[in-house]
Amino acid sequence: MNFDLVVKNGVVYTEQGFYKLNVGVQGEKIAVLADPAVPLEGARVIDAQGKYVLPGFIDCHCHLRDPGLTQKEDFYTGTMAAAHSGITMVCPQPNVKPVPNTLADYREEVQAGQARAVIDFNPIGCPLGTAQDVTEIAQEGSAWFKLFEKVATYPYNTTAGTLDTHRIYEAFRAVAATGRYCSVHPFDKYFFDAAVEQIKAEGKPITLENVRHMWYSDEEMTGAAYQLSYYAKKAGMKWYAMHAWMPGYIDLVRMLKERGEMTIVSSFEYMPAMDASDEIYDIAGGKYIYLNHDAKPDKAKIWAAIRDGVIDMIGSDHAPHAPNEYKSDDALHTGAGFAMLDYFGHLLVSHVNEGDLSLEKLVEVTSVNFAKAFGMYPRKGSNVVGSDADFTIVDLNREWVISEQDKVYTKTQTIPYVGRKMHGAVTGTVVRGRVVMENGEVFGEPGYGKFVTAENSK
Numbered sequence: 001m002n003f004d005l006v007v008k009n010g011v012v013y014t015e016q017g018f019y020k021l022n023v024g025v026q027g028e029k030i031a032v033l034a035d036p037a038v039p040l041e042g043a044r045v046i047d048a049q050g051k052y053v054l055p056g057f058i059d060c061h062c063h064l065r066d067p068g069l070t071q072k073e074d075f076y077t078g079t080m081a082a083a084h085s086g087i088t089m090v091c092p093q094p095n096v097k098p099v100p101n102t103l104a105d106y107r108e109e110v111q112a113g114q115a116r117a118v119i120d121f122n123p124i125g126c127p128l129g130t131a132q133d134v135t136e137i138a139q140e141g142s143a144w145f146k147l148f149e150k151v152a153t154y155p156y157n158t159t160a161g162t163l164d165t166h167r168i169y170e171a172f173r174a175v176a177a178t179g180r181y182c183s184v185h186p187f188d189k190y191f192f193d194a195a196v197e198q199i200k201a202e203g204k205p206i207t208l209e210n211v212r213h214m215w216y217s218d219e220e221m222t223g224a225a226y227q228l229s230y231y232a233k234k235a236g237m238k239w240y241a242m243h244a245w246m247p248g249y250i251d252l253v254r255m256l257k258e259r260g261e262m263t264i265v266s267s268f269e270y271m272p273a274m275d276a277s278d279e280i281y282d283i284a285g286g287k288y289i290y291l292n293h294d295a296k297p298d299k300a301k302i303w304a305a306i307r308d309g310v311i312d313m314i315g316s317d318h319a320p321h322a323p324n325e326y327k328s329d330d331a332l333h334t335g336a337g338f339a340m341l342d343y344f345g346h347l348l349v350s351h352v353n354e355g356d357l358s359l360e361k362l363v364e365v366t367s368v369n370f371a372k373a374f375g376m377y378p379r380k381g382s383n384v385v386g387s388d389a390d391f392t393i394v395d396l397n398r399e400w401v402i403s404e405q406d407k408v409y410t411k412t413q414t415i416p417y418v419g420r421k422m423h424g425a426v427t428g429t430v431v432r433g434r435v436v437m438e439n440g441e442v443f444g445e446p447g448y449g450k451f452v453t454a455e456n457s458k
């Protein structure tokens, strides 16, 4: 039999373990997994000798800025960058314009993806419309919902009103009726505002340097998260604990999981904190992020929580801004976050070799757990006959250093990790049978990416 694509000689991830297998793909699906002694003929053949063939990585948290904020990024450039990292599907977060609060606005974002994405996607809806809007967005296929606790408008505008308990609870009840999850960026806006007032009272300018250390303490984020877990419990809604990287927050979700109250947890969404040197936080003009200097993530604790299953998924929090949107002298109007996607997958692979997590665990937190949580398994997150032929091909032996000369596909053309020593790389990305990246070169076709719905997400 002649296949459309054959991936041969690789060590393939299966639910039973890693096995050397040849994979035959027909159209968009895996058609056969064969003993390597069985030669398979293919119109296109990838020799994965010495490499691992993993189910495609899925990024549960990124910001692609499309529609409406495409000076920062768009579905084409953002998904090209993702493909460079071995990512086969992305979940763009809802701080776009218009915010996907209604079915019409949600569809506008889906259409932007259908026009420009080179890999699969599922935009995350925002539950701040009416209960009817929330129901319609869920029925359309949004994997879950997200809001930001800080403010009532999203994309956030620090001068807008606070989302109070009543409004969050109302949104949670609407999401509960759909059976979907809702994630919330935990935050206590009171202390955010109070810090600004205090600096003003001292007669100082509201620069990042002046206020940053007063925002985002562990207790503030963890306390907000505990409240959210209570609102969710009371509303009968499944809470998706997002941004679980502060030490207290990790203790909290561990406790809630032990009580049987917790659902799913994701972390990182802050890879910079895991990989960048401290100087990155201090570089203005394009490379800083919001982070309280006095409350840095405890890297060892995060890795331990990933290894023991408290953290279910890892997201990139790719959050680029145009260079002129970084204003370190105006902390209330600056962009926060930076471009992560080009090297995210490579960094994760390097962490396997650095002993932070096993290859099997990497597959779970980047693919399997996501697909299971959001009703896409085994179509996604699985290497079995009949599932989508999404592969992330990994070379654990490649030693290299990220350099200025390396490829960058993100619109801002920035690499936060120049100089980072790498122990392993993603060498291939296959999306539904099509080779989208090979050896660092992305061959993306705008519009190839499909809107993958969360049919059975419960």
Ligand SMILES: [Zn+2]
Residues within 6 Å of the ligand: 061, 062, 063, 093, 269, 317, 319
């Ligand atoms: Zn984010």
